[in-house]
Amino acid sequence: MHFVPSFFAPAWLGVVLLFAGTGVRAESLPDFTVLVETFGPAVVNISSSQSDHGEIPGMGAEDDTLPEDSPLYDFFRRFFGDEGEMPDFGGEGRSLGSGFLISSDGYVVTNSHVVEMAEEIIVRTSDRREFVASVIGADERSDIALLKVDAQDLPQVEIGQAANLKVGEWVLAIGSPFGFEHSATAGIVSAKGRSLPSENYVPFIQTDVAINPGNSGGPLFNLDGQVIGVNSQIYSRTGGFMGLSFAIPIEVVMDVVEQLRTQGRVTRGWLGVLIQDVTRELAETFALTRPRGALVAQVVPGSPAAAAGVLAGDVILRFDGQDVVTSGDLPPLVGMAKVGDKAKIELLRQGQPLSLEVLLAELPENGQEELSAPLPEETAANAIGLVLSDLTAEQRDRFELAEGGVLIEEVASGPAAQAGLRPGDVILAFDGVDVRDLAHFRELLAAAEPARPVAVLIQRGAGRMFYPLGIPDHDETANGD
Structure with missing residues (x-):
């Protein structure tokens, strides 16, 4: 037993008095006991077997032995021996995850990655009953799967609304971290509408609730x-909890669940644009008072956006009545819209507001691959630090460009390098004007106003993006391209 030395008592008392003086009282902290007792039985443990897998997903182990500097080494040494070996699952990988019952007749929601490639799925309830589950459907884009067990009169959760959440609000997670079933952890909502690099169609809830492998x-x-x-991901440099947890909002979850239950697959609305964030520098070039909206870098030919008249360089500010504050706000809004519905897009084009109506299509599978850049050639750089050339017929085929554009062969020190331009990029537009060829680009650069950033549309591989480019004095602009 550990005792606190008496000389710590005054400091401890001071903390208590400080909280009392500011009106913060211990009684104001939430009591989760009734919640856990009432709804904890509806939370289940999920184990799925895959042949010839010898690790617990999320641990990052490539063999059966953890390195000594692993944050999980002491944990497994204590429970499984001095060598820190992973538990033996008899030749089958056991994907330890969590889920919850949404109906009394056995429908279970979990993450798609928990049951991915599973040969057998076992659902275990808090009263130790076990059921073999079947997969009704799984959606990789939202990371949601719907399971079904053959049972009746099961406990079930109550579905709420994530839209009503406020940052700073208390929340509670129940799951099976590291296989420890029905563990409860609490924290607050840290942020809403988070976009993660690999998840474009989910506006995540960020919390500081302790989530670890097995909570998924x-x-x-x-x-x-x-x-x-639904707890889905953590940000971690160690494999364990670091204070950043991400949950899929229940509105997204239940929309996916309903589609999986009724049609076995998920359809999403599709606009057909490649977008990017509006930075402070780009906001100035597009006549915005502050950075906001989704900047259209490319419109997919034959897409709903193309049919509606959306152009590269448009800044989408609202979609179907919802504000688009950052580019990450747009994909979830479009994805949750129904295929075949009409949506109103409010955008800014060359500083002028414009409204368009678009007929949404179904989001197709993306099989596009990056293109490799051609080899550079020796040439003198211009005033912004670029070595440029016209595109050859072969290069146009590789970049799928029928006309226009100039190829960046080299990037020297200067404004172009500071802006992030790279060799192999193709400049398609300069300050809102499509670039026809190298001679045309020289004219546009020479006519550009010094000390004012301009937006340059770049094609890099198969994608397109705007960059803010600072314009220096014109003394050497026309030298040696």
């Missing part, structure tokens, strides 16, 4: 005992 697929509750999210 478990519910996130509000203080009313309603599920407002």
Whole structure:
């Protein structure tokens, strides 16, 4: 037993008095006991077997032995021996995850990655009953799977609304971290509408609730005992919890669940644009008072956006009545829209507001690959630090460009390098004007106003993006391209 030395008592008392003086009282902290007792039985442990896999997903182990500097080494040494070996699952990988019952007749929600490639899925309830589950459907884009067990009169959760969440609000997670079943952890909502690099169609809820491997697929509750999210990912440099957890909002989850239950697959609305964030420098070039909206870098030919008249360089500010504050806001809004519906797009084009109506199509599978850049050639750089050339017929075929554009052969020190331009990029537009060829680019550069950033549209591989480019004095602009 550990005792606190008496000389710490005054400091401890001071903390108590400080909280009392500011009106913060211990009684104001939430009590989760009733919530756990009421809805904890609806949370299940999920184990799925895959042949010839010898690790617990999320641990990052490539063999059966953890390195000594692993944050999980002491954990496994204590429970499984001095060598820090991973537990033996008899030749089958056991994907330890969590889930929850949304109906009394056995429908279970979990993460898609928990049951991916599973040969057998076992759902274990808090009263130690076990059921073999079947997969009704799984959606990789949202990382949601719907399972079904053959049972009746099961406990079930109550579904809430993530839209009503406020940053700073208390939330509770119940799951099976590292296989420890029905563990409860609490924290607050850190942020809403987070976009993660690999997940374009989910506006994540960020929390500081302790989530670890095995919590995946478990519910996130509000203080009313309603599920407002599904715990899905953590940000970690060690493999363990570091204070950044991400949950899928329940509105997204239930939309996916309903589609999986009724049609076995998920369809999403598709606009057909490649977008990027509006930085402070780009905001100035597009006549915006502050950075906001989604900047259209490319419009897919034959897409709903192309049919509606959306152009590269447009800044989408609202979609179907919803504000687009950052580029990450747009994909979830479009994805949750119904295929075949008409949506109103409010955008800014060359500083002028414009409204368009678009007929949404179904999001196709993306099989596009990056193109390799051609080899550079020796040439003198211009005033912004670029060595440029016209595109050859072969290069146009590689970049799928029928006309226009100039190829960046080299990037020297200067404004272009500071802007992030690279060899192999193709300049398609300069300050809102399509670049026809190298001679045309020289004219546009010479006519550009010094000390004012301009937006340059670049094709890099198969994607397109705007960059803010600072313009220096014109003394050497026309030298040696």
